[in-house]
Amino acid sequence: AALEGEPRVHLCIINAPGDVVVGGQVSACARVVDRLGRGRAHPLDYDIAIHCPELAGYAEPWRELHRRETFAVPGVRFYSSGREGAYQPTRESAADALLGMASGRVDFPRLVERAYADGVRVFVEQGPRDACSRWVQRILGDREHLVVPLDRGLARSPLLQLLEAAAQLLAAGVPLELAGLSRLQPAPSRPASG
Secondary structure (H helix, E strand, O other): OOOOOOOOEEEEEEEEOOEEEEEEOHHHHHHHHHHHOHHHOOOOOOOOOOOOHHHHHHHHHHHHHOOOOOOOOOOOOEEEOOOOEEEOOOHHHHHHHHHHHHHOOEEHHHHHHHHHHOOOOEEEEOOOOOHHHHHHHHHHOOOOOEEEEOOOOOOOOHHHHHHHHHHHHHHOOOOOOOHHHHHOOOOOOOOOOO
8 A cells, every 4th residue: 555656666575474675766665665654664775676577678687697507406395486386496497487586576475375385394594694584484473384594694603503503404304414514614713803
């Protein structure tokens, strides 16, 4: 309703119930924010036309930028808001998924609900930070699920965060290949400057 009469503002992302991203012309966005209440809005610190129809003019360069080599990951189901569900990543399908995500609205709750309906109960967030993990928690509420962020944005060692994530997954019965962890070395600590 806050977007009514504002053709230069788009609802770009639905993160979770009550958490959305709008984008568009600056003064039009300011009017929408005024309608919603300034206390509920936080400006993003970057300017990019994404998750909106305006990206269509750059569709082919965007798609080409994201045509990269892919590798099969047996036992892992990949989802994309640009494909409205699960897909098998290939050079072409991943580029198509990323183009679809960038050129249209991201409805994260719908994607999470689709994965949940497909039987997904373990969600691993690559990052950065753990925003998506918090959104999954809000979307699924008390329903059975496990959300494991690999980067919680804490002032803690990334290696320690990875080991904690692996421990959570192992405790939940998720099979992991742990041989590679033995090769990881923590970053050398620096002496405190005084």
